[in-house]
Amino acid sequence: MAARGLTIVIKLGTSSIVDEKTHEPILSILTLIVETVARLRKDGHRVVLVSSGAVGVGLRRMDWDKRPTHLPRIQALAAVGQCRLMSLWDNLFSHLRVPVAQILLTRNDIADRTQYINAQNTFEQLFDMGVVPIVNENDTLAVSEIKFGDNDTLSAIAAATVKADYLFLMTDVDCLYTANPRTNPDAEPIEVVSDISLLEADVSSAGSALGTGGMSTKIVAAKLGTSAGVTTIITKSSKPGNVHDIVKYLQRLQEAPNGDQISDIPRPPLHTRFLPSDTPIQSVTFWLLHGLTPHGTLYIDQGAYDAILNHKASLLPAGVVGVEGHFAQQEAVRLVVAERPSPDALDGDFIHHAQEPREVGRALVNYGSMEIALIKGHRSTHIESLLGWSESEYVALRENISFHPEESHPVTPCLTPALEEWKSPRSPPNGRS
Numbered sequence: 001m002a003a004r005g006l007t008i009v010i011k012l013g014t015s016s017i018v019d020e021k022t023h024e025p026i027l028s029i030l031t032l033i034v035e036t037v038a039r040l041r042k043d044g045h046r047v048v049l050v051s052s053g054a055v056g057v058g059l060r061r062m063d064w065d066k067r068p069t070h071l072p073r074i075q076a077l078a079a080v081g082q083c084r085l086m087s088l089w090d091n092l093f094s095h096l097r098v099p100v101a102q103i104l105l106t107r108n109d110i111a112d113r114t115q116y117i118n119a120q121n122t123f124e125q126l127f128d129m130g131v132v133p134i135v136n137e138n139d140t141l142a143v144s145e146i147k148f149g150d151n152d153t154l155s156a157i158a159a160a161t162v163k164a165d166y167l168f169l170m171t172d173v174d175c176l177y178t179a180n181p182r183t184n185p186d187a188e189p190i191e192v193v194s195d196i197s198l199l200e201a202d203v204s205s206a207g208s209a210l211g212t213g214g215m216s217t218k219i220v221a222a223k224l225g226t227s228a229g230v231t232t233i234i235t236k237s238s239k240p241g242n243v244h245d246i247v248k249y250l251q252r253l254q255e256a257p258n259g260d261q262i263s264d265i266p267r268p269p270l271h272t273r274f275l276p277s278d279t280p281i282q283s284v285t286f287w288l289l290h291g292l293t294p295h296g297t298l299y300i301d302q303g304a305y306d307a308i309l310n311h312k313a314s315l316l317p318a319g320v321v322g323v324e325g326h327f328a329q330q331e332a333v334r335l336v337v338a339e340r341p342s343p344d345a346l347d348g349d350f351i352h353h354a355q356e357p358r359e360v361g362r363a364l365v366n367y368g369s370m371e372i373a374l375i376k377g378h379r380s381t382h383i384e385s386l387l388g389w390s391e392s393e394y395v396a397l398r399e400n401i402s403f404h405p406e407e408s409h410p411v412t413p414c415l416t417p418a419l420e421e422w423k424s425p426r427s428p429p430n431g432r433s
């Protein structure tokens with residue numbers, strides 16, 4: 001039986017495709033990527049590339065030594081580089097007769113539900129036309145509040161948007177290790193991470209001089225990807241052909257009817273595979289949680305939280321104990337569970353007295369921050385007399401509320417503990433190359 005065509009997103013960071021010192025494109029890698037993508041397509045798969053490198057390529061074009069710090073200069077440089085970067089990709093892909101398309105995104109572009117769906121439709125159409133979409137952040141427009149921040153996060157959001165089967169985060173290491181393999185001879189590769197919430201990652205790991213991501217942003221991207229049902233894979237960018245081999249291996253693994261035959265399958269190149277959540281969140285939920293930038297925070301009491309979570313209730317003004325930030329109707333806010341203040345507490349006191357306030361989800365609100373500050377703690381029947389008008393009896397409708405699939409876990413420096421939890425039964429012996 002022919003294998004089903006998969007949707008595969010491959011993310012390439014700046015350091016994978018641009019020489020850090022000379023800023024020249026690493027043509028050998030770019031070519032191998034193009035050949036790999038062409039092979040995957042021949043196998044019937046749909047491929048999206050998320051390519052960084054606009055700033056790096058721009059530096060070469062302008063003959064500048066280093067990345068500027070002044071934002072308009074970075075944005076101008078990215079505009080120069082993006083054009084050249086795409087011409088490089090287009091040129092290389094054209095030799096194998098693969099048409100490509102450029103998709104530049106900012107958070108704003110997908111903050112509107114209609115635009116998000118438009119983006120989905122465009123990807124879909126490009127796949128139907130046999131085109132490889134090449135995605136980057138729209139650096140020319142993006143300022144901090146509308147930035148994805150790094151292309152690892154962008155690639156996870158793109159993977160969720162196209163409902164990808166696999167997201168490959170190409171990096172300068174083969175995989176995650178139980179310890180630093182350069183300094184610790186006992187370091188073992190981590191082949192499978194079945195529950196990413198158990199993983200403790202080094203948030204201090206820096207990215208390259210040109211890019212913005214690092215290992216920590218890959219872990220964040222893997223969390224986003226797996227929560228949306230996307231198997232997320234870290235593997236070495238200098239061996240792009242590995243992507244093809246890993247996909248073949250995973251297909252054979254899926255087709256193997258029972259465990260006995262798995263041992264007959266040749267081992268794949270080294271990689272770390274983050275397994276998707278058993279209960280992936282829906283597209284709308286993912287969009288609410290990750291597509292929108294929150295403009296403020298609503299503090300809700302435990303009763304409201306339980307009612308929304310367990311009884312599918314909408315959020316009433318009575319369940320709101322505090323408001324932070326300035327936001328308008330239909331903007332996204334964080335939801336944080338906090339204790340109700342004592343009657344004699346000063347405004348805002350609940351935040352300080354609450355036992356570990358925690359963000360539990362996000363919501364699109366029916367009222368702006370000023371209105372919610374007036375109606376919080378009151379019955380819905382009082383909204384009209386308090387505001388002089390009433391839009392809805394709810395601060396947020398249940399369908400516009402999404403909860404995070406898991407509570408946030410502390411992220412501490414080290415990739416080592418709880419190894420047994422992550423290792424697949426087939427983890428290779430120490431020192432495997």
Ligand SMILES: N[C@@H](CCC(=O)OP(=O)(O)O)C(=O)O
Nearest residue numbers: 014053054055151211212213
């Ligand atoms: N959008 C930017 C890259 C941003 C970024 O995160 O880069 P990287 O950390 O190399 O994936 C560019 O094209 O230069």
